[in-house]
Amino acid sequence: MVAYVPARWVAPLLYGVVLVGGLYSAAAGLDDGPGPTAWRTAGFVTAIGALFALEAAGRRRPAARVLLPARCALIGAVVLLDASGLSHVLFVLVPFTAYFAFGRTTALALGALCLAGLLTTYVLTAPGWYRDPEYVADLLMLCVGLVLAISMAAVAVGEQRARLELEAYAARVAELSAATERNRLARDIHDSLGHHLTVMSVQLEMASDFRSLDPDAARRALDEARRSVRLALGDVRQSVRALRDEATRPTLSAALAALAQDGTARPRVTVEVSGDEDGYGPAELTALHRAAQEAVTNARRHARAAQVTVVVRLTGDAARLEVTDDGRGFAPDAAAAGFGLLGMRERVHLVAGSVDIDSSPGAGTRLTVTVPRGTTAKSGQVFGQMPRQTGER
Structure with a gap:
């Protein structure tokens, strides 16, 4: 089976943006979550570091099917520990990377699960969230991000598939040309x-x-x-x-x-x-x-x-x-x-x-x-x- 791979810079870039946003919120005293701020920040930084390490390991030995569950678990931990709320953007990486490993159907299913998970969190932790513009805006932005991520993955997979087919065609043409020249x-x-x-x-x-x-x-x-x-x-x-x-x-x-x-x-x-x-x-x-x-x-x-x-x-x-x-x-x-x-x-x-x-x-x-x-x-x-x-x- 042909293995398609996403662009290597996408996930580290998002991790870096979320890390900067979370550290800024902690330093500015914007963290109003439960538990000591220092412990939450330390756990947040540790989870982001684990995501960076996971990305580096996947680059050395690509195994998206194995790494995807670990990535989902770490993203969930980051979302729970983040005080800025910016970490919701990491959900778009789940269907994005799944598209390359499992295809479009799995990516769409995981995107729907991400939306369902966020919506369930709002229902359980924020009664009347649907009347709060901030919660509604976060949900809509996640929808837009998921659509864009899946679309980008589809384009990238199509381009890689076309390149592989072109390489195979070029090899076949070279083989036929060599046979024609020998004849x-x-x-x-x-x-x-x-x-x-x-x-x-x-x-x-x-x-x-x-x-x-x-x-x-x-x-x-x-x-x-x-x-x-x-x-x-x-x-x-x-x-x-x-x-x-x-x-x-x-x-x-x-x-x-x-x-x-x-x-x-x-x-x-x-x-x-x-x-x-x-x-x-x-x-x-x-x-x-x-x-x-x-x-x-x-x-x-x-x-x-x-x-x-x-x-x-x-x-x-x-x-x-x-x-x-x-x-x-x-x-x-x-x-x-x-x-x-x-x-x-x-x-x-x-x-x-x-x-x-x-x-x-x-x-x-x-x-x-x-x-x-x-x-x-x-x-x-x-x-x-x-x-x-x-x-x-």
Whole structure:
């Protein structure tokens, strides 16, 4: 259960005011109560001191449910021993502190008991009190004080509850943001470094296979593997620049053209891009590029395709990407759990796009991605995180 706490200065301030008023009344000879004045004053000061000590103890180890009965008893003692009559104001602390520990219903009940107690005291000790303006004024002032105290407690509890809910919401947002960022980085690593590593794996296998049969082909494969390493390093540098807000923005056509220049013998990749990129944001262009890259990588690694065709049509309303290959195909449902296709769908869905895969064993594969124009605001992805195909060292 959440523990709400009142402002720490309220009760000590009231204790101090009552103490000063009581001591002044005793010093000015205004004490007309029963018993020796010195004994009454000593008991009054002792009770106020006990209230201060009780407040300090509650501050070190908050336990309002346990301290409330003791506070009520001490306030009653102070009221009986006080000569000034000012101590009646301490009754407002009873429902005020109870609101934080027990809630509104208990606070209202205790406020009503305080009024009933004072009224009973008047009836038993002051016949005809209802005709005395002083008694009536004290009763009305206590009513006003109780209403204000309960209202202040309600406002304070509401503010503390709202702050706790806001902190919980902020923690949840931070958790979701961290998860979103992890997913984004996972997609980027898979789509960029994963692509280059696949190319390098194919090239190194070719170099190993042709090392004795065709040394020249093996050497060319090693050269292409070195080039892929440089491209992967360039991709890493570009991603770092993007994370530091220093990213440049290559064109989609240039990024797709690099897919046809990876240097492997199979498959042969042809790229065709038509239309204007203006009006398409970084996230939309990134989704198109990564989808094409994933499709080419899959055709190279899994489909054993000889020909891959990448076609992009950029129109005023939407962009359409089609990647077809003549490989051995697959069952799309069986591959739905693959991280590459999952990351592709996530990236495309972030820009309100759609992904359609048409394939079957032995019949090749056609990937179709449609991305509407002007949805970049739905994603924080930056197209500048695409690999720079410069081969920089």
